[in-house]
Amino acid sequence: MGNIMIKKVFYQLSDPTQNVPEGDDAWLEKIKKEEIICDCWSIIKPKVIDVFLNDTIKKGFAPISYVRGTFIGMLHKDIVSLLGLQNIENIYYVGKVYDINKNLSKEYISVVPKVSFFVRGGKESNFRICEKCGAVSYFPLPLNSWYIIDKSIPNPILFPSALAGIIVNEEIYKKIKKSGIKRIGYEKLPVLKEAIDGLSLTIDI
Numbered sequence: 001m002g003n004i005m006i007k008k009v010f011y012q013l014s015d016p017t018q019n020v021p022e023g024d025d026a027w028l029e030k031i032k033k034e035e036i037i038c039d040c041w042s043i044i045k046p047k048v049i050d051v052f053l054n055d056t057i058k059k060g061f062a063p064i065s066y067v068r069g070t071f072i073g074m075l076h077k078d079i080v081s082l083l084g085l086q087n088i089e090n091i092y093y094v095g096k097v098y099d100i101n102k103n104l105s106k107e108y109i110s111v112v113p114k115v116s117f118f119v120r121g122g123k124e125s126n127f128r129i130c131e132k133c134g135a136v137s138y139f140p141l142p143l144n145s146w147y148i149i150d151k152s153i154p155n156p157i158l159f160p161s162a163l164a165g166i167i168v169n170e171e172i173y174k175k176i177k178k179s180g181i182k183r184i185g186y187e188k189l190p191v192l193k194e195a196i197d198g199l200s201l202t203i204d205i
């Protein structure tokens with residue numbers, strides 16, 4: 001039946017901290033008004049988006065993070081050099097990050113997924129379509145039972161997760177573990193042949 005596990009394993013890397021950077025209010029309002037992002041957090045027009053924070057760049061920020069209330073990602077230079085800028089540019093639009101004083105951050109870049117990839121869950125997963133922008137919101141449940149579907153894997157190395165993280169193969173996962181870079185959350189994602197959430201969608205999530 002559908003629930004066949006394939007030998008490959010991927011990992012989602014994400015921000016495990018409570019220290020997610022906050023965007024500048026005026027900037028957030030502006031990109032909503034310009035319909036670049038929606039109230040549902042979705043990015044309506046994926047493109048390079050420069051980030052303006054309502055914060056200084058703090059040591060406690062995670063190396064793989066996002067601007068609170070959006071799916072605009074932020075990547076620290078250590079993780080960028082480890083993953084390779086070219087690999088990142090293949091899957092993200094890369095922009096700049098400015099702190100509260102409008103100073104350009106030397107530590108972080110902004111990343112907007114060219115295409116986001118959905119980590120799947122069971123039948124209790126949350127699924128909805130935004131009435132305003134039509135974007136799919138999907139949150140896999142129960143927790144710790146997440147997986148991805150073999151046929152939809154877009155890239156063998158790394159690709160953006162719709163949960164504001166990066167999904168990487170085992171080789172890269174080991175490389176990052178070995179690097180000792182701190183404040184990265186890891187979720188192991190087995191690869192299944194078919195989804196077990198009961199959603200067979202024409203949009204290939």
Ligand SMILES: [Zn+2]
Nearest residue numbers: 038040130133
């Ligand atoms: Zn929306």
